[in-house]
Amino acid sequence: MSVAICMTAFNANAALEIYENDGMSFSADGLVNAFYANSSIEKTDAAGVKSDRDQSRVRTGFLPNNIGFNFANQLSDMKIGMRSSFWVSISDADNHRDATPDDLGTGSLIDIRQFYGTVSGDWGELLVGKDFGLLNRANILGDELLLGFGQTSDFFGLVDGGNVSFGNISTGYTYPFPKSQITYRSPDLNGFKLAVGLMDPNKIAKNSSEELPRAEAELVYTTDLDNLGLKAWVSGAVQSSEIEDKKQNQSGVGYGANVKFSGFSLTASGFQTKGLGHIAGLDHLVGDDSIKTDGYLVQAAYTLDxxxxxxxxxxxxxENTNSILDATHSNAGIAYFRTIRPGLTAVAEYNQTKADVSNSLVGEENNTISIGAVFTF
Structure with a gap:
């Protein structure tokens, strides 16, 4: 299945028109997936003691199951739109036998990641509400494993976690966590599209002060040259926090390029952050500016029929300049996607995930084989 269809799972490009009349429309889109995954994990703890275990799961893949609803109304030269999407994990089995009775049973982790309105015209689009962030947004949307499984590092508790697998979050990019925002997107300007947003800031601590909102931006360029398609992008984020009269500045930049030709798709992307995305690559968990993170992702894909x-x-x-606990996380994988029918894709995947927390003898090698199916409409 193409990356364009993968992106549909994140964006309001609905596949099913429910109502359309006189410029007004209502549509829906959805995704359901489930994977059988078997992980073989070898770990070394802080005392240098080695251990290993095997774990089988039937669980959600990288994308949670979701359903989205879209409304649009064309009013002369202005279009008003709204989108809401609800995301659900099926990885809610009895994971921990020592849990209290209140922690057992099904939870489903219903998550509202998109709930926004838009106003658009020849001048561009204004989005108000909750949507994914802009920093590293194109990095994750361009991930060829978006409809697959990806990494499940036991270092982050992902093997037995009740949520999703992680794709390449923390092994190549940070997650553009959904945020309350006011974002402007420009019209197409000779292949360039610019997005600039004011986001609800992420707090460094309960008693920290953020005088200004978090600012994020993204610039994307797309073009077709004969039989070659090119997409390149750069994104960024900045915010400031103050705690106990000490100011902390958080920032990040993401970038990448994708080339398509003759069935091949080649992608290279990277990022650097300061104080952002230091815990499992989640960019809403803000730290102080002594924590620096950088990463890259390279992928090659070939589509035949x-x-x-x-x-x-x-x-x-x-890298934590105030601590010896630096870390490296990596993921290498191979995947096969088979479109059985439009809207039904089978997936087989192998990932080797490694974690190395230097100077503390903490290490992990996780070999995971996963087989699953993805339904979309």
Missing amino acids: SNRFVLTYGETNV
Whole structure:
């Protein structure tokens, strides 16, 4: 299945028109997936003691199951739109036998990641509400494993976690966590599209002060040259926090490029952050500016008829200048996607995830084989 269809799972490009009349429309889109995954994990703890275990799961893949609803109304030269999407994990089995009775049972982790309105015209679009962030947005949307499984590092508790697998979050990019925002997107300007947003800031601590909102931006360029398609992007984020009269500045930049030709898709992307995305690559968990993170992701994919083959490698490095606990997380994988029918894709995947927390003898090698199916409409 193409990356364009993968992006549909994140964006309001609905596949099913429910109502359309006189400029007004209502549509829906959805995704359901489930994977069988078997992980073989070897770990070394802080005391240098080695251990290993095998774990089988039937769980959600990288994308949670979701359903979205879209409304649009064309009013002369202005279009008003709204989108809401609800995301659900099926990885809610009895994971911990020592849990209290209140913690057992099904939870589903219903998550509202998009709930926004838009106003658009020849001048561009204004989005108000909750949507994914702009920093590293194109990095994650361009991930060839978006409809697959990806990494499940036991270092982050992902093997037995009740949420999703992680794709290449923390092994190549940070997650553009959904945020309350006011974002302007420009019209197409000779292949360039610019987005600039004011986001609800992320607090460094309960008693921290953020005088200004978080600012994020993204610039994307797309073009077709004969039989070659090119997409390139750069994104960024800045915010400031103050705690106990000490000011902390958080910032990040993401970038990448994708080239498509003759069935091949080649992607290279990277990022650097300061004080952002230092915990499992989640950019809403803000730290102080002594924590620096950088990473990259390289992928090659080939599509032949209904078959898509993917090779991937991603790595993230975390440096804490106030601590000896630096870390490197990486993921290497191979995946096969087979479109059985439009809206039904079978996936087989192998990932080797490694974690190395230097100077503390903490290490992990996690080999995971996963097989699953993805339904979309």
